[in-house]
Amino acid sequence: MLRIDGTFVARKVCGFGVYDDLPGSDRGNWGIGHGLWSADEHGADTGGVWFFGKASSNELDEGGNKDSPVLWQNVGDPDRSVFCELHKSAVGPSPRYSR
Incomplete structure (x- = not known):
């Protein structure tokens, strides 16, 4: 859950x-970044x-649209095209893996 005050809570x-592909939980602060994968040769730069969590830090790229x-x-491995995706929901993010 991203909060407007710049804090977040991630649960499983x-x-x-x-490791990035394993579910986990953390809490801390969030901020706007450049996007790790979209900013290089892997796609359009979306930001x-x-x-910045208590346990670790990570950067996720933005995608989708305003409605989704x-x-x-x-x-x-980037050549395998497996992604961790967090989608907005009424209750909180719903993690999905896609290929």
Whole structure:
């Protein structure tokens, strides 16, 4: 959950585990970033969000649209095209993996 005051809480979602592809939980601050994968040869530069948690830090790229925003990151080998995706929902983000 991203809060307007610049804090976040992540509960059992990809991108916050010991490894990026494992679910994990964390809390801390968030801010606007450049986007890790979209800013280089992997796609259009869409920007991203930095997460500075108690356990670790991470950056997820922005995607989707205003009606269906998504935060995402590549998981593992970029040639495999496996992504961790966090989608907005009424209750909170719903993590999904896509290929």
